[in-house]
Amino acid sequence: MLSGLSRATGSGVARSLVRGSAVVAPSPSADVALPAAAQTLSQDTRSYVSSSAPARQRIAVEPTRVYGGLRDQDRIYTNLYGKHDFKLAGALKRGDWYRTKDLLNKGRDWIIDEMKKSGMRGRGGAGFPSGLKWSFMPKQNDGRPHYLVVNADEGEPGTCKDREIMRADPHKLVEGCLLAGFSMGANAAYIYIRGEFVEEAQKLQIAIDEAYAAGLIGPDACKSGWPFDVYVHRGAGAYICGEETALIESLEGNSGKPRLKPPFPANIGLYGCPTTVANVETVAGCPTILRRGGEWFASLGRKNNHGTKLFAISGHVNKPCTVEEEMSIPLKELIDRHCGGIRGGWDNLLGIIPGGSSVPVLPKETCETVLMDFDDLRDVKSGLGTAAVIVMDKSTDMIAAIARLAQFYRHESCGQCTPCREGTPWLSDMMERFVVGNARLDEIDQLEELSYQIEGHTICALGDAAAWPVQGLIRHFRPLMEQRIEQYHSGKT
Numbered sequence: 001m002l003s004g005l006s007r008a009t010g011s012g013v014a015r016s017l018v019r020g021s022a023v024v025a026p027s028p029s030a031d032v033a034l035p036a037a038a039q040t041l042s043q044d045t046r047s048y049v050s051s052s053a054p055a056r057q058r059i060a061v062e063p064t065r066v067y068g069g070l071r072d073q074d075r076i077y078t079n080l081y082g083k084h085d086f087k088l089a090g091a092l093k094r095g096d097w098y099r100t101k102d103l104l105n106k107g108r109d110w111i112i113d114e115m116k117k118s119g120m121r122g123r124g125g126a127g128f129p130s131g132l133k134w135s136f137m138p139k140q141n142d143g144r145p146h147y148l149v150v151n152a153d154e155g156e157p158g159t160c161k162d163r164e165i166m167r168a169d170p171h172k173l174v175e176g177c178l179l180a181g182f183s184m185g186a187n188a189a190y191i192y193i194r195g196e197f198v199e200e201a202q203k204l205q206i207a208i209d210e211a212y213a214a215g216l217i218g219p220d221a222c223k224s225g226w227p228f229d230v231y232v233h234r235g236a237g238a239y240i241c242g243e244e245t246a247l248i249e250s251l252e253g254n255s256g257k258p259r260l261k262p263p264f265p266a267n268i269g270l271y272g273c274p275t276t277v278a279n280v281e282t283v284a285g286c287p288t289i290l291r292r293g294g295e296w297f298a299s300l301g302r303k304n305n306h307g308t309k310l311f312a313i314s315g316h317v318n319k320p321c322t323v324e325e326e327m328s329i330p331l332k333e334l335i336d337r338h339c340g341g342i343r344g345g346w347d348n349l350l351g352i353i354p355g356g357s358s359v360p361v362l363p364k365e366t367c368e369t370v371l372m373d374f375d376d377l378r379d380v381k382s383g384l385g386t387a388a389v390i391v392m393d394k395s396t397d398m399i400a401a402i403a404r405l406a407q408f409y410r411h412e413s414c415g416q417c418t419p420c421r422e423g424t425p426w427l428s429d430m431m432e433r434f435v436v437g438n439a440r441l442d443e444i445d446q447l448e449e450l451s452y453q454i455e456g457h458t459i460c461a462l463g464d465a466a467a468w469p470v471q472g473l474i475r476h477f478r479p480l481m482e483q484r485i486e487q488y489h490s491g492k493t
Helices: 012-016 088-093 100-105 108-118 130-135 162-168 170-183 198-213 244-251 280-292 294-298 331-339 374-379 398-412 418-436 442-454 462-492
Strands: 147-152 188-193 229-234 275-279 308-315 321-326 349-353 388-393
Touching: 088 170, 088 198, 100 170, 100 280, 108 130, 108 170, 108 280, 108 294, 130 275, 147 170, 147 244, 147 280, 162 170, 162 198, 162 280, 170 188, 170 198, 170 229, 170 280, 188 198, 188 244, 198 229, 244 275, 275 280, 280 294, 308 331, 321 331, 331 388, 349 462, 398 418, 398 462, 418 442, 418 462, 442 462
Parallel strands: 147 188, 147 275, 188 229, 308 388
Antiparallel strands: 308 321, 349 388
C-alpha cells in the first residue's frame, strides 16, 4: 500500500537552478546550453523551453509554487480556539447557515459535483475522495431510509482536531450534516462521538437543539421541504469503533467488530440500509466548500492533495497546537511557523510520526524535506493519516515509544481476525524485550517478518496500524536496536 517511490526533482538543468525553496533564474549575461534531456524541465519548477528556440538561449523560469502560509480569508474553521461564541448567534456572525436553503435547492447532484471538483479526500485517515464516496449512495430510493453516520470517535493517539470543531464550532458540523445528508438522500444523521468527549458532546447537543428551534433542521429543514434529523450517540471509547463497519455495529447495539466487505455500507449499512460514514472534519468543511465553490478548495495544495487541513502537533515542540493550514505545506515549515520549532532546535530532533500513531515514524533527514500531504508521505513510506504530528527529540527512547504503541494496538484489537489477535501480542512481547535489548540480532528480521504477516491479512486496518510503527522503527532505527542488543549482552558477560 505504501510505495517506495521518491519524489521527482526534475532534470539536472532544473535542479541546478533551484536553491532551497525558490527557483533562481540564470544571470542576465549567462547563456545556457541545452542538452536533449533539458527539452522538458520539471513540472514542479513550472519552467519551460520553446522547442523552436535555438540551442543556446536564456531560460525563462517561473517561481516555484510554495505551499503553506494559509491566508485568514481561506480558513474554514474561524473559531478553532474557542475565542468566540460557539452557539448559533456566534455561528451566524461567522457565516454559518448563510442561505443554506439555496444550496439545498441546487440539488443532490450539484452538491456531489462540487465536492468532486474540490478534490477533497476524506480527513479521517484513509484519504478516499469524498465526493466520489458520497456518490456511491443509491440514487433511487427502494423504500429503505438512507443514513449519514459521522465518525466523531477520534481514537487515534495523538489526534486532537475533531474535538476542537465540536467544542468551538459545532454548527459547522450540524450544517454539514444537513448538506451532506441531503446529497445522499438521507433524512437522518447519527454523530457517533467518543464517550470521553463530555464537553464536546454537550456543546454539540446545544448546537443541535438550537438548530431545531430555529427550523434549520427538523421536519422542514431551512424551509426547504426536506426533513432531516440529527442524533448524537455516545461511544464507549473502543479504538476499533473508529473503523466504519465496527462503528455501525456499535450503533446497532452490537459488539464493535468490523464487518466483511462486500457488501459495502453504501448498499447495506446501518440497520441494513444505505449508509455513508464520514469524518467530522470532512463533513464540517462541506458548507464552506459549497459556498465558495469546489474550484476554490482545489486551488489549495498540490494535485490530488487539495484544500486546507487541520494539523494537530504535539510532543517536543515549543508550542504544541492544532492549526488549519494548506495541504502540502513542508513539515519543517509547519513546525517552525506554528510551533516555534523543535525543543532545543532541529539538531535535537530524533524523529516524527506525521499522521497519528498508526503511520511509520520518519527520521530527521526526511522530516526536513517532506511535504504534509497524502502522496508525498506515501512516497517516503509513511502516511498523512489524521495529520496528528508527534514530534520526538533526542531525549526519547524510540524503541520504548514504539513498544508502547505496540502495547496499545494489542489492547485495542477486537480479536476477530487471527493475524491480529495472535500477532499483536507477539509484536508487543517482542518489542518489550527489544526495549532492554534482551534479544538476538536475527530477531529483528523475525519481528519485521511478523509485521508483514499481520499487515494486509485482516478485515480492517487495525492490523496494518499495529504493523507499520514497528516497520518504521526497523527501517530507520535498526542500528539503535542492534546497539541496544549488543549493550545488553555485553553487560551480561
